[in-house]
Each structure stands twice: as C-alpha cells, then as structure tokens.
Amino acid sequence: xxxxxxxxxxxxxxxxxxxxxxxxxxxxxxxxxxxxxxxxxxxxxxxxxxxxxxxxxxxxxxxxxxxxxxxxxxxxxxxxxxxxxxxxxxxxxxxxxxxxxxxxxxxxxxxxxxxxxxxxxxxxxxxxxxxxxxxxxxxxxxxxxxxxxxxxxxxxxxxxxxxxxxxxxxxxxxxxxxxxxxxxxxxxxxxxxxxxxxxxxxxxxxxxxxxxxxxxxxxxxxxxxxxxxxxxxxxxxxxxxxxxxxxxxxxxxxxxxxxxxxxxxxxxxxxxxxxxxxxxxxxx
Numbered sequence: 001x002x003x004x005x006x007x008x009x010x011x012x013x014x015x016x017x018x019x020x021x022x023x024x025x026x027x028x029x030x031x032x033x034x035x036x037x038x039x040x041x042x043x044x045x046x047x048x049x050x051x052x053x054x055x056x057x058x059x060x061x062x063x064x065x066x067x068x069x070x071x072x073x074x075x076x077x078x079x080x081x082x083x084x085x086x087x088x089x090x091x092x093x094x095x096x097x098x099x100x101x102x103x104x105x106x107x108x109x110x111x112x113x114x115x116x117x118x119x120x121x122x123x124x125x126x127x128x129x130x131x132x133x134x135x136x137x138x139x140x141x142x143x144x145x146x147x148x149x150x151x152x153x154x155x156x157x158x159x160x161x162x163x164x165x166x167x168x169x170x171x172x173x174x175x176x177x178x179x180x181x182x183x184x185x186x187x188x189x190x191x192x193x194x195x196x197x198x199x200x201x202x203x204x205x206x207x208x209x210x211x212x213x214x215x216x217x218x219x220x221x222x223x224x225x226x227x228x229x230x231x232x233x234x235x236x237x238x239x240x241x242x243x244x245x246x247x248x249x250x251x252x253x254x255x256x257x258x259x260x261x262x263x264x265x266x267x268x269x270x271x272x273x274x275x276x277x278x279x280x281x282x283x284x
Contacts, residue, residue: 013109015043017100017134020073023115026145030274031113032081033151034143037179041085044077045103046070047096063092097133104138113143116268132265135249135277141172145274150243153180157242159233159267160188160209160222161202169248169278170209174216176244176276183219186210187236189229230266242273249279 016031018024035042048066074088091099135142158173177184188206190199206222213220225232237245268275
C-alpha cells in the first residue's frame, strides 16, 4: 500500500462553503488551517439564492445587496488566510447544495469543508439539509464541522469494517495523523445479529489496520463495540477526547447506500467534533 492511492494524496484544492453564519465559523477556521498545513489552494464559496415572490419589484436590489454582503464576508475570511492561495467564488441559485456540488466538480477540488448546519436551518435539526445533500452528491470527501469544534491533533477516531474499500480510508487516516502528529483510535462495530465469521473478519480487519499504522510509526489503539454504530462512534470519540472522526462512503446504490447515508448523518449529528466523510472520486 502506498500513499499514491490515497483520496487525500494531494489535496491541492479545498472548497470552503460558508453562509456567513456562526455555524460556519469552525468550518472557516479548519479550511484555512488545512490549506496552510497541506499547501492547498483554497476556494471560499458563498451562495446567494431566491427571495419571496412578493419582493419581485425589489428583486435586483435585494440580490445586489446580498451579493455585496457575501463578497465582504468572503474577503474577511480571505484576509485571515495569510500566505495561502485563495480565490472567492459567488454563485446564484435556488438550490444552494447543488451550487456547492457543481462548483466542487468544476474546480476539481478534493475536499469540501462546511458547517454542520446553516443559518436557514431550524434549531431542532442537528444536521442541515444542504449539508446532508452535499455529502450524498459530492464527488469528493466532505469535512463537516459542528459549531465551536477545532481540529488540534488530540486524537483521530477511525471507524473500521471489513469493506473492500477500507484501505482507502486507512491511508487517509495515516496521512492526516502524520501531518497533525495525532494518535489514532480504531473502532469496529459488531452487531448482535452478526455471525461468528463476520465477527472474526471484523477483528482481522482491525488488527490488519492497526499493523499498517504501526508500521508508519503511529500511536494506535483499537477496540470493538457491540451494536448502535453511530451512537458508539460518537460516544467513543467524546470519551477519548477525539477532535476528528473518519468514516467511509462506499459508493453503494439502492438500499445499502440509503442505510449508509443514514449512519453518516447520525454520526455527524451526534458527534461533538469534526467528521470527515471519505469518498473516492469514482464512487459517486
């Protein structure tokens, strides 16, 4: 296994999607930090979208006002990104998540960074609709940051299973752990209904992943928990003082993809730290 196969092998381009709200503050901070750490080109993006129909007469004025506000905000973020290659992108559209996904594709970014929810979301929703849809539809990996979270390299939690795609997320975790100088905790979930073979396969994958990481001179711990996948990931992350969780997105179709998306959303909703959903560019 070589670092050339990593989905974060270059990370030349990072897209920060921000709406200027307090919920985007952590995402802005992490996008700048990662761009500086990885010497990446940072695209700072905002979307101006529709207004109520009864504002038709003032539509152009309202749009220009919102665009000016967005430009000021993006410039303020840019001013903090000293020494980083930066570019602002303003898009107009009725569907913000689609503008983010399209921009990521057009600019061929390797990572999208965004807040867990935006200013348009009701407080009862822990993960915003736009964030969910970006994760589902983006061609690249997505880093989701809750408000006030900060990646400091305290601990990285990697959710491991017996998937054929496990090497991809493993290499990503290795690369990040090295750059952040962070220890890694591996967690494997085994459900009560799983047969003994599945349990053995999960244990083998856990040990294999641990050995690969130890070969890279990383500090690694592992553990297996039973049932409640999302809840146990979030709980373990909190217990070990984790500031970054890595989970995989497999590019499955139909019901399996639907269930996986559900798990990803649950982890993101429950976690108090940032969550990186790792994707392969080909698994759309």
